[in-house]
Amino acid sequence: MQKLILGNKNKIMAVQAVLIIGAFIAHYGFGNEIVAQWSFLIAGIMGIAPILLQAISALQVKVVSIDVLVSIAAIGALFIQNFEESAIVTFLFLFGAWLEEKTLNYTRTSIKELTEMAPEKALVQQEDGSFEEEDVDFVDEGAIILVRTGAKVPVDGTVLTGEGHLNEASITGESVPVSKDEGDEVFAGTILDNGTIQIRADKVGEDTTFGRIIELVEEAQDSKSEAERFIDSFSKWYTPAVLVIGFLTWLLTRNVELAITVLVLGCPGALVIGVPVSNVAGIGNGARNGVLLKGSEVIQDFAKVDTIIFDKTGTLTVGNPEVAEEKFYTNNTETYMSYLAAVESESDHPLAKAVLSHLALIDLPEVDETDVVKGGGILAQVEGRTVAVGNLFLMENQGYAISEEVLLDTQAFEKRGNSIVMTAVDGEIISIMGIRDQIRPGVKEQLEKMKQLGVKNLIVASGDNQGTVDLVARELGLTEARGHMLPEDKSEYVEELQNDGQIVAFVGDGVNDAPSLALADIGIAMGSGTDVAMETSDVVLVNSDFEHLNHSLSLTKATSNNMIQNIVIAIGVVIALVAMLFFTDWMNMSLGMLVHEGSILVVILNAMRLLGHNLK
Structure with a gap:
């Protein structure tokens, strides 16, 4: 019977609606009070059944839920023969639950769409x-x-x-x-x-990027923030307190109807639903925009961040060295560059790959001999000529003449953060190339937006040399630059800032970033990074776009504010209703329940605004 009643709540609500409308027609249209009262009585009893069963289930696990308040109020209304109030209160409560379910499902649309995309x-x-x-x-x-x-690609x-x-x-x-x-x-x-x-x-399966995204989003929905835990704890005490206040009201006034009305007006429905629906909407917006927020607690912490530390390589920079500048000291560049490409094709060094990508030559001469000079570069024989490719140390080690022009150009390239690749043919230096990791396009503008969003400190921490890190910091307008930092140094620095009272976010993409990502208040992994970085982080930027980092920061601030708005709305409605009950003579149970259900709809609609949130 219990399963039958609870499984047909919506049908019961629909029958209630017909009975209540019929009762009003009988009363006001035909003056038939008997039909009206019987219709209200049947509607009230029907409405009490599912609500009472839910209340009993809650009490069995030692939880005094909202259903307990409404059940006592509705049964009390029947007891004092106020059948109209009992019918209307229970109908509005069931209607509100139905409306809440429908609108909550709508806020989950983004996440549903995500799971439906799975091949x-x-x-x-x-x-x-x-x-x-x-x-x-x-x-x-x-x-x-x-x-x-x-x-669809299935794997x-x-x-x-x-x-x-x-x-x-x-x-x-x-x-x-x-x-x-x-x-x-x-x-x-x-x-x-x-x-x-x-x-x-x-x-394949759950190990795919898409499978992990769905898993992370589903886990995020199930997690609870500090605000939600507070609301849950508050509700456990709040609902019994309302019961006590209702009893004291009856004890002091001997007015049963007034006491029952206090129970109805004290229902914390909007308070219970307001914070979770904000979180679900915020997480859904993030999932739709390539931002994975791993839980509602992450939202609140991220909204408070005032310091963000960035790893350099692969985060602020592209992660692939490229030839940034070059200079030639000969006219026969075409032949000599083919020599350079031929020698570099023998190496798997990142700088060699950068040179080959830059030259983009196909028909290369054959390399006869190669000799790797540790810490210097490569010596080779190409078409009977000696070709040296490497750094200044290699050229000096081979005793090649280095002109003042070459030396000054090399120093200038290094000051601009370049690694140097020099090429010499038969002892004569014919070119130098400056190779460096390139700043991600648009990063500087996005960092400026971060400052506008309230982030006070933007810091780069890298294992690269201090000169290169300083160059990146100057180019991007960062607050501070830390070079020569090992993974443990980064972790210690995060802890140091936290001890100074700063709320720290760390943005990285590599295995070496995992300790800092885990230790920071908010760990943010670039989606192009390693699995370890993504697993230990709190936020994942799926396409490694800094614009999405700003979107996530703006979204968490909006979501956090939305929670506060919903709490204020919920508490404000309860205070206003109780005040009107004691200081006016027109407040009653039905009107109070109508306002309550309206407040639930208001907080849900307010949260749904987050689904359309965009960073302006």
Whole structure:
């Protein structure tokens, strides 16, 4: 019977509505008081049934819920033969619960859409080379998968053959298609707008980037912030207190109806729902915009951050060294650059890769001999000529003549934060290249926005040399620059700032950043970083975009303010209702419950504004 009643609450509410309307028609239209009273009585009893069952369930686990207040009030109204009040109060309570469920579901739309984007099928290559559709849960790592135009990529993988444009909005929040070719990474849940590709499955199921996003968002919804825990604790004491006040009201006034009305007006519905719905809406907005907020407590802490520490490489900078400037001391550059490219093609050093990428030469001469000079560079024979590629130490070590012009240019390049690659042919220095990691595009403007959002200290901490770190700090207008910092140094620095009373966020992307990410008040991982960094962080920027960092900061501040607004609305309504009950003669149970349900709708609608929040 209990399951039947609770499973049909909405139907009971609908029948109540018909009975109440019929009662008013009988009373005001036909003056038939008997039909009106019986209709109100039946509607009241029907409404009490599900509410009372919920109250009993709560009491069984030693929780005095709102249902207990409403049940006592409704039964009391029947006891004093105020059938109209009992019917209307229970109907409004059930209607409010239905409305709350509907609107809460709407706030979860972003998260529902996210889970619905998860791919279900994959075209997997069989032993005979054909492709057959399989459930994505049964796809193994290493499998070859075919993705056609319009299909979802079912796994994280690497493109083996083909090319096309992928819509990665489900991962990054950006709808602009991204070109993918052989060797490029693709992610589960993204959509192939055009083209046909074959991919190798590198990560499957819950291990995919998309699977981890869904898991993190679901965990975030279940977590509770300090404000929510306070509200839960407050409600456990508040509801019994209302019961005591209602009893004292009856004891002092002997007015049963007044005491019952106190119980109705004291219902903390909006207070209980206001904070959770704000958090759900905020987390949903973040998920839709490529920002993973790992729980409602993160929202409150992030909103208070006044100091942000950035790792340099891969965070403030792109993470891939590039040739930033170069100078030649000969006219025969084409031939000599082919020599340089040929020698660098023999090396897997990051600087060599930067040079090769910059020169972009295809037809290279053959390298006959190579000799690696530790800490210096490479000596090689190319087309019968001796080619030296390396730093100033290598050139001096080989006894090559270094002109004052070359020396001054080298010093100038180094002051601008470059690593130096010098090239000499047959003992004559013919070029120098300055290679450095490039600042991420748009970072400086985004850092300025951070200051406008209330962040007082913007600090770079890096294992790179102090000169390079100082250069980055000057270029970006940072508050402080710390170089030569090992992982433990960064952690100690975070702790030092925390001991000074600062609320610290740390932004990083590597394994070496994990200790600082875990120790900081808020750890923020760039989505392009390592799994360890993403697991130990509180916030993940899926597409590593600094604009999304500002969006997340702005969103958490808006969400935190939204919580406070909802608490004020909820408490303010209760105070106003109780004041009107004692100082006016027109406040009653039905009107009080109507205002209560209205306040619940107001706090939900207020929270739903967060779904459309954008950083201006």
